[in-house]
Amino acid sequence: MESRPRTSPARHDRWVVGWRELAAAAADLAWGGACAACGTPGPVVCPDCESRLRSLAPAAVTVRHGVPPTYARGAYADDLRAVIxxxxxxxxLGLVPVLAELVTGSALALLRDRWVGGPVLVVPVPSARATRAARGFDLTGAMAGSLATFLRRRCELDARASKALRPVRRAADQAGLTIEQRALNRRSSLVARAGRPAQVLVVDDLITTGATLAEASRALRHAGHRMIGAAVVAATPRTT
Ligand SMILES: [Zn+2]
Known part of the structure; x- marks a missing residue:
């Protein structure tokens, strides 16, 4: 096995996970192989789109009160939207390694700015059971697992993934709701498993109004955890 340079949270711009190898096999199975971003026949993400995606600098998202500090790779548009x-x-499944690598960049920027040392618990925002069943895999769970592995192996952090959050009731469809309605809709919709208090990094694919992340934060704090913040792939500009 080749040796790779160790990467610290401060050096997030230089890491390479190598999604192309992981995703290539799945691409052939899934769609006859075409780039998810531009449609060029070939791997799930073509080399041009891959370098564009990798060049997206993670940055803090402006969030309202109650939403934990959140980092994303860019707006939910263009390549990011297409890939998600x-x-x-x-x-x-073939694109999970791509999204996992993108969210890892967001997480490293978050840790660089907000982590004060100590073990890190990586917690995915749970998808509805019906969504997971229809999709056939757990996207946020897979991203969280991949991120925790990266933090352990490449950054030598004491990190582990835990599905500590679970939905307690089905929140109604969020589409068409105002920010206030979404917040109300999400309140007490998640519960965090009690356990040893930890510093938590929450993982999701998207932030829209932040209602879901605010609810995740509330539930985790209620269970005694400290929030570092949230890492997501993309942020939807607020429209309501
Ligand atoms: Zn492409």
């Missing part, structure tokens, strides 16, 4: 949608709706 393709993963959720079409190419599925």
């Amino acid at each position: 949608l393709a993963c959720k709706e079409r190419q599925g």
Whole structure:
């Protein structure tokens, strides 16, 4: 096995996970192989789109009160939107390593700015059971697992993934709701498993109004944890 340079949270711009190898096999199985971003026949993400995606600098998202500090790789548009949608709706599993690498960049920037040392618990925002069943895999769970492994192996952090959050009731469809309605809709919709208090980094694919992340934060704090913040792939500009 080749040796790789160790990467610290401060050096997030230089890491390479190598999603192309992992995803190539799945691409052939899923869609006859076309780039999720531009449609060029070949791997799930073509080399041009891959370098564009990797060049997206993670940055803090402006969030309202109650939403934990959140970092994303960019707006939910163009390449990021195409890759997220393709993963959720079409190419599925083959694109998980791509999204996992993107969210890892967000997480490293978050840790660089907000982590004060000590063990890190990586917690995915849970998808609805029906969504997981329809999709055939757990996207946020897979991203959280991949991120925790990266933090342990490449950054030598004491990090582990835990599905510490679970939905307690089905929140109604969020589409068409105002920020206030979404917040109300989400309140007490998640519960965090009690356990040894930890510093928590929450993982999700998207932030829209932040209602879901605020609820995740509330539930985790209620269970005694301290929030570092949230890492997501993309942020939807607020429209309501
Ligand atoms: Zn492409």
